[in-house]
Amino acid sequence: MQSSHMNPNWAEENLQTIRTLMERSAMYRHALAPIMLFAGVLGALAAGGGIVFHLDSTRAFGALWLGAALVAVAGAFFIVRRQALKDNEPFWSPPTRRVTLALLPPLTAGMILGVVFTWFPTAGVVDFTLLLPFLWALFYGCALHAAGFFMPRGVKWFGWIYIGLACGVLCLLVTIQPQIQISAHWLMGFFFGVLHLAYGAYLYLTEKGKNAV
């Protein structure tokens, strides 16, 4: 490295190398904002579709939202892959593998419970249509928290927001206001539409700010 000091820009080049390696090691930061915005738009559209077309039965509700989840996962992989190609990096890199493995257990649990509750609704015991948004938000929050160990710190906090809101609102409904009638699509729209859009917008604006510096 001593010989590189002949180049007056060696310090700048070193900093650039460090930045590139740290970004490569910490997952595709730049892909996070578009993924969040995509998931938010999809969540809002699914909620709107569910409300407008009155998809209120447990099966219709489950089919709509499990379908939306599959599209969201496929879209997220597409965005990450596109980012990897753009940055000339391997798609299935160690960071991608670690994040995927961290996300997998809670998301699989949420999907399995979603399928079971949707296809075998126990009428009269619990309204699964209203319970599923909270369960999914909880599992999703846990998945984000686990993935947050390998991603920017904000992801962990985003996970905590899901966990806190899902527990808080569910406890509120069960203990204080059990008579309140809330549409499950509105809840899903809030959890998976509004929250994603808000975090995506925050990431987009802060990332833009960092790039400008």
Place this chain on the structure above:
Amino acid sequence: MNQEPFLKLNRVIHEKGRLVIMSMLAASPELSFTELRDTLAMTDGNLTTHIRALQQEGYVAVAKSYQNRRPLTTCSLTAAGRKAFAEYINLLEQIVRQNRSK
């Protein structure tokens, strides 16, 4: 030109091989030996030598365990390593600013 920031640069971190290892570890809680070797395209021997040097300085902690009955070596930055790396970055930034103001 003020030579002071350059003279203060940590010689252990400043070596190219060790600098890239420190950069990777600074962005992750821990990385396996294999991940480091594959990402940095280093040989086993080369990586071992650099990690040993960083370990001796107290900058890197090495943990050995088993995964699927196979030995797994993981590396992570120690508190002293993070501090030294942050100081190194600060000095590089000082040098860049100095170069720009010339």
